[in-house]
Amino acid sequence: MNILTYKDYIGSVSFSSEDEVFYGKIEHINDLITFESDKSHDVKKAFEEAVDDYITFCQEKGVKPDKPFKGSFNVRVKPSVHKLAYQKAIQQGMSLNKFIETTLEKELRTAD
Numbered sequence: 001m002n003i004l005t006y007k008d009y010i011g012s013v014s015f016s017s018e019d020e021v022f023y024g025k026i027e028h029i030n031d032l033i034t035f036e037s038d039k040s041h042d043v044k045k046a047f048e049e050a051v052d053d054y055i056t057f058c059q060e061k062g063v064k065p066d067k068p069f070k071g072s073f074n075v076r077v078k079p080s081v082h083k084l085a086y087q088k089a090i091q092q093g094m095s096l097n098k099f100i101e102t103t104l105e106k107e108l109r110t111a112d
Contacts, residue, residue: 002014002024004024004043004044004047006044006047006048006051007051007052007055009026009027009029009051009054010026010027010028011024011025011026011027011035011047011050011051012024012025012027013043013047020038021036021037021038022036022037022038022039022040022043023035023036024036024043024047026047026050026051026054028066028067029054029065029066029067030063030064030065030066030067031054033050033053033054034050035047035049035050075100085099085100
């Protein structure tokens with residue numbers, strides 16, 4: 001994957017053969033912050049500097065740097081999976097939303 005991480009930020013990285021440069025952007029923030037390097041071994045440093053500069057900029061302006069998530073999203077599953085999830089939620093005495101949230105949290109904890 002062409003992903004970098006630093007201070008809980010994620011950066012995507014691509015390569016332009018036309019310009020012979022690695023370039024990317026910080027993902028999931030309120031602003032468009034990009035970085036680039038003509039050397040593969042320097043692209044991580046460019047990303048980290050972009051993150052640090054962004055954090056400093058936000059602190060100076062008194063704005064929250066992270067892009068807020070609403071806490072809701074649509075997921076499409078097969079009807080049979082929907083039914084099983086609903087049944088499992090009812091059996092455990094919780095709503096379908098709470099069951100999905102609990103299941104996701106469990107899976108994400110074990111993924112670390």
